[in-house]
Amino acid sequence: MMKIMIVDDEVQIRKGMHLKLNLTDQAYEVIGEASDGKEALEKLASNAVDLVITDMRMPVMDGLAFTKECKKQYPHIKIIVLSGYSDFDYVKNAMKEGASDYLLKPVSPDDLETTLSKMKQEIEHEKVEKHELNKMKRAARYAFEDERRKYLLYVANGDWLNQDAVSERLKQLQFNELADPDAVIRILTIEARGTDGESSRPKKLWESFRLLCNEISSQFDQIWLFENPAYPSLIHAVSLLHQKYEQSFIRKVQDQSKSLLNLYTVIGAGESVIGFDKMKDTYISSLLAWSQSPLETGAHLYKEDQHSLQGTGLSPEFERIMMSASEQGDVKPVSDLIKKELVKSGQHSAYSFTVGANRILFLLGTIVQKYELKDPSISQSIWLCQQEVRQMTNYVTVMNSIVLVSETITQAVHSVRFSGSKVTDSVKQYLDMHYAEDISLSMLSDLFHMNGTYLSELFKQQTGQNFTDYLVKVRMKKAADFLKDHRLKIIDVAELTGYSSAGYFSTVFKKHYACSPVEYRRQQDNGSVDREVD
Numbered sequence: 088m089m090k091i092m093i094v095d096d097e098v099q100i101r102k103g104m105h106l107k108l109n110l111t112d113q114a115y116e117v118i119g120e121a122s123d124g125k126e127a128l129e130k131l132a133s134n135a136v137d138l139v140i141t142d143m144r145m146p147v148m149d150g151l152a153f154t155k156e157c158k159k160q161y162p163h164i165k166i167i168v169l170s171g172y173s174d175f176d177y178v179k180n181a182m183k184e185g186a187s188d189y190l191l192k193p194v195s196p197d198d199l200e201t202t203l204s205k206m207k208q209e210i211e212h213e214k215v216e217k218h219e220l221n222k223m224k225r226a227a228r229y230a231f232e233d234e235r236r237k238y239l240l241y242v243a244n245g246d247w248l249n250q251d252a253v254s255e256r257l258k259q260l261q262f263n264e265l266a267d268p269d270a271v272i273r274i275l276t277i278e279a280r281g282t283d284g285e286s287s288r289p290k291k292l293w294e295s296f297r298l299l300c301n302e303i304s305s306q307f308d309q310i311w312l313f314e315n316p317a318y319p320s321l322i323h324a325v326s327l328l329h330q331k332y333e334q335s336f337i338r339k340v341q342d343q344s345k346s347l348l349n350l351y352t353v354i355g356a357g358e359s360v361i362g363f364d365k366m367k368d369t370y371i372s373s374l375l376a377w378s379q380s381p382l383e384t385g386a387h388l389y390k391e392d393q394h395s396l397q398g399t400g401l402s403p404e405f406e407r408i409m410m411s412a413s414e415q416g417d418v419k420p421v422s423d424l425i426k427k428e429l430v431k432s433g434q435h436s437a438y439s440f441t442v443g444a445n446r447i448l449f450l451l452g453t454i455v456q457k458y459e460l461k462d463p464s465i466s467q468s469i470w471l472c473q474q475e476v477r478q479m480t481n482y483v484t485v486m487n488s489i490v491l492v493s494e495t496i497t498q499a500v501h502s503v504r505f506s507g508s509k510v511t512d513s514v515k516q517y518l519d520m521h522y523a524e525d526i527s528l529s530m531l532s533d534l535f536h537m538n539g540t541y542l543s544e545l546f547k548q549q550t551g552q553n554f555t556d557y558l559v560k561v562r563m564k565k566a567a568d569f570l571k572d573h574r575l576k577i578i579d580v581a582e583l584t585g586y587s588s589a590g591y592f593s594t595v596f597k598k599h600y601a602c603s604p605v606e607y608r609r610q611q612d613n614g615s616v617d618r619e620v621d
Contacts, residue, residue: 091108096144097142128157131160151177188205224572235262236312269362282351310332315452316455416500422493465492526554
């Protein structure tokens with residue numbers, strides 16, 4: 088339905104226009120009238136209008152002045168100006184100011200019908216274009232936000248070596264405060280639970296709960312969410328420790344989850360740490376705090392005493408040996424190592440055993456993510472083990488469950504590492520995640536424990552291209568996505584995709600898409616389609 092406003096200083100002219108509009112076959116609604124341009128602008132402020140039909144000669148504000156101001160304030164509104172032959176200079180000036188069309192007085196019903204039909208088609212076409220453009224921009228924003236969430240998980244897992252590279256990437260992803268080495272950070276682990284012991288409700292409402300948490304976190308500048316496939320029923324929040332903001336966030340999550348979704352929330356607050364390089368510590372302690380919660384319903388907040396973790400962590404040597412054994416596919420050494428560590432932890436106290444078990448599960452989850460093990464049963468097994476640790480009915484049962492999961496993961500890693508196609512998939516997945524970093528063949532060979540020449544030949548055999556060509560293609564695809572987000576400057580897009588020089592980035596982009604980044608962004612705004620050059 089096209090919404091129309093009629094502007095003319097003569098009442099009889101307005102009534103006559105109403106009558107002629109009634110004679111047309113167009114679907115429209117006259118939602119208002121005005122006697123001059125000033126009155127029309129006042130009414131436009133409170134009415135949604137698609138089209139204005141205005142006379143040129145009016146008191147207070149004439150049609151020309153109105154057209155100029157209307158297009159400035161409401162550029163989407165179509166304007167048809169009415170004029171006699173003697174005022175044709177007014178018409179030309181009005182067209183320059185943005186009027187869409189004109190009608191000469193006296194207006195015939197046929198001319199009005201034709202012009203309205205034309206305006207309706209233009210309005211519908213522009214609405215479709217605007218919808219598509221907004222959809223594209225939303226997709227670009229979601230792509231950027233997804234990139235941010237994935238990187239938060241990467242930093243929290245602690246499976247990285249170059250602190251400067253991580254700091255630079257955090258800044259590129261607009262986590263400037265988090266990149267500050269003096270930032271005080273805490274991670275919160277959040278779980279939704281049903282009321283009255285209704286365990287199926289949180290699963291049914293998971294997506295709604297997730298969207299609610301995202302909406303609440305968007306209200307806080309220094310709280311960001313991420314998720315971990317190894318813990319499929321949890322949401323994690325990275326908080327820069329400003330106590331009042333964090334408490335307000337927690338209250339909103341708990342109150343709105345209960346009032347809107349009838350879900351209780353259990354939140355584990357990790358120990359506070361200084362610097363993103365210690366995010367792994369606060370992440371693990373948030374999981375430990377959450378694991379202390381009883382299984383009955385009710386909103387809870389559990390905090391991990393940072394002093395209680397002293398002396399309960401896994402040694403770097405243990406982590407190194409376990410990672411190495413898992414990557415070599417040595418099932419028995421991994422199993423024996425876990426049993427030995429858990430027996431040792433259990434000899435100290437139940438709490439020490441719980442800490443050790445949770446840290447081993449966390450390490451197993453890190454291995455799952457590193458090798459992109461897609462089998463959902465693996466993540467589900469880790470989650471079930473986590474539940475067993477919380478209930479702690481029997482030490483031996485818990486230990487055997489963790490050992491069984493570790494064997495499954497070790498076998499899956501072995502399958503990935505010693506299968507040509509799976510090795511290639513793992514390298515591709517690593518490049519898909521770390522495309523913005525400085526990646527070399529020697530670095531990949533060290534990471535995947537393979538001879539560089541063999542890895543290069545294997546990759547080319549499986550994909551038909553070397554890894555540098557594949558990396559450029561990934562970077563260009565990401566660049567194209569980021570360019571759709573107008574919040575990002577060209578230099579921002581360059582840095583986000585691994586190029587320190589905007590000039591060099593533009594050269595590579597133009598070679599790939601046959602146009603510059605600026606031209607590509609303009610084409611997207613005009614509804615053009617991506618076109619890659621082979």
